[in-house]
Amino acid sequence: MGTVEARGLRKAFGEVQALDGVDLDVPDGAFFVVLGPSGAGKTTTLRALAGLERLDAGSVHLDGRDATADTPADRDLAMVFQSYALYPRKTAYENIASPLRARRSSSSDIEAAVQQVAGLLHIERLLQRKPAQMSGGEMQRVALARALVRRPRAFLMDEPLTNLDLKLRVEMRTELTRIHRSLGGTFVYVTNDQVEALSMADQVAVLREGRVQQVGTPAEVYERPANRWVAGFVGSPRISLLACHARGEELVGDQGWTLPRPRWATAEDGRPLLLGLRAEDLSLEQRGPAVLPGELYGLEPLGDRTVVDVRVGTEMLKVKARPSVAGALGQRLQVTVDLDRAHLFDAGTGNALP
Numbered sequence: 001m002g003t004v005e006a007r008g009l010r011k012a013f014g015e016v017q018a019l020d021g022v023d024l025d026v027p028d029g030a031f032f033v034v035l036g037p038s039g040a041g042k043t044t045t046l047r048a049l050a051g052l053e054r055l056d057a058g059s060v061h062l063d064g065r066d067a068t069a070d071t072p073a074d075r076d077l078a079m080v081f082q083s084y085a086l087y088p089r090k091t092a093y094e095n096i097a098s099p100l101r102a103r104r105s106s107s108s109d110i111e112a113a114v115q116q117v118a119g120l121l122h123i124e125r126l127l128q129r130k131p132a133q134m135s136g137g138e139m140q141r142v143a144l145a146r147a148l149v150r151r152p153r154a155f156l157m158d159e160p161l162t163n164l165d166l167k168l169r170v171e172m173r174t175e176l177t178r179i180h181r182s183l184g185g186t187f188v189y190v191t192n193d194q195v196e197a198l199s200m201a202d203q204v205a206v207l208r209e210g211r212v213q214q215v216g217t218p219a220e221v222y223e224r225p226a227n228r229w230v231a232g233f234v235g236s237p238r239i240s241l242l243a244c245h246a247r248g249e250e251l252v253g254d255q256g257w258t259l260p261r262p263r264w265a266t267a268e269d270g271r272p273l274l275l276g277l278r279a280e281d282l283s284l285e286q287r288g289p290a291v292l293p294g295e296l297y298g299l300e301p302l303g304d305r306t307v308v309d310v311r312v313g314t315e316m317l318k319v320k321a322r323p324s325v326a327g328a329l330g331q332r333l334q335v336t337v338d339l340d341r342a343h344l345f346d347a348g349t350g351n352a353l354p
């Protein structure tokens, strides 16, 4: 078992309300990602789960039992930080073995456990080296191995890939999901990188200013964002938001455009809305009756595609186009909209329309 639940976590540092009522339900065996921008309260949440933070209010349940008063050691959770926190004078082998030595496991059990986890992380050849003789990526693997060797109730990982270069980061993402699959166990993984979150998680909790905005699978968070903020934070390029309102059979933009009103748009006429359009749901090819007029503002070639910035009045659309797309700045363009995939948010509350 390895369920982790948080109820109403609250924590202030002076004026800063770092956690403002955080609820989390991490199922046994999940790869659960807490995603949010810098300062959202991710580390504080993880530290609260680990018992390293004195809370103002709230409770933590592990395997269904109230663990709020338990010491970090009693909680049996393994923490992996972005700084590797290895013992500098010990070899990788001794670093990995250290949690088992603390438990007074036998030498043969330790040997077997270290070799197994070293094999899983492909670090057999590093075992006799000290941290100073390893690259950042290698140290990160050793730090992971040290956490994994313990078989704790759950793993808490705080942006463990942050210090790695891009290539290694991408490699380690795949590696971590593979390890999760082969080892089992519950992972609670904190990151501000939405690509990391979407690619690794079974479930994502999106955190902002100490509050959970939405919990769901990566697909749910991407395709049905609960509010305009989640829509803007998840997805690259960023979702475009256009101010508008419904009027009869139409959506009327503040910038003067009209689009057919989607069947699912239930808002009453005149209520201020934001139309959310993702770059892949917009096209410069003529594909249907839903068209926005604009002008070419910029081109961002990204190899396999080009993101085209199109100005619609004073608002901006990001459109995914073929890599070969070209045009002169200021040139008039028609952008076809896939309205079935569009999002509508209440302009006042920011919440998605049901």
Ligand code: ATP
Pocket: 013, 016, 017, 018, 036, 037, 038, 039, 040, 041, 042, 043, 044, 045, 192
């Ligand atoms: P990052 O991605 O930058 O690590 P985060 O989402 O992990 O950010 P936290 O580290 O949890 O955010 O911090 C949440 C808020 O609480 C921030 O405004 C931070 O400055 C503040 N904070 C965190 N720890 C302390 C502390 N010990 N003393 C004072 N303020 C703190």
